[in-house]
Amino acid sequence: MDKKVYIISILIPDRIGIIRDVTGCVTELGGNLTDLHQIVMGGVFSLNCLAEFEDDVSVDAIKEKLNQFFGESPDAVRITTANAKNVSSAHKIDNSKYYVAAVSGPDQPGRIHLITKLFASHGVNVEDWRHDLTDKNNALTIGLITIPEDCNLAKLQAELREIMSPYGVCCSIRHENIFKATNEVGPISALLTR
Secondary structure (H helix, E strand, O other), X not given: OOEEXXXXXXXXXXXXXXXXHHHHHHHHOOOEEEEEEEEEEOOEEEEEEEEEEEOOOOHHHHHHHHHHHHOOOOOOEEEEEEOHHHHHHHOOOOOEEEEEEEEEEOOOOOHHHHHHHHHHHOOOXXXXXXXXXXXXXXXXXXXXXXXXXXXXXXXXXXXXXXXXXXXOOEEEEEEHHHHHHHHOOOOHHHHOOO
């Protein structure tokens, strides 16, 4: 039987057990989670996940099951049909390399726009991104990016430092293995198995 892939999005006030409820519904319907990203921001829980189901499981069946837990708001649950072929190749960007980009220092309006504008001009894709303003004097902008093989990394790093230099921040773009080796405890050989 063919598989269908859905993007399930939940946006509700935070409470304990939301991920348990979502994963329980997916499992009960015979589905399999293939990707999940969740964050709580300003007391609001936001989750986006990819779930694969047998062809006979409908959007209505999934929504009805989820609304048992999240029906308090008409817009709490959104389900979109995804193209299974596009989803399976979405994280496999040919001729690209994974890097961790980080900028830390005093916050400045427009900072994320400047960084992402530079990345887009070099064909760099932002895979995962976080901007933490817990401390305004040392805001952290960090994310996982894919850099095309034909991108000049030294030029990209130099341009990032140049556009950020007026703001007194520290910038780095490091290969994910270097980032892991310098930020995780454990044998380096285990980090290089990818």
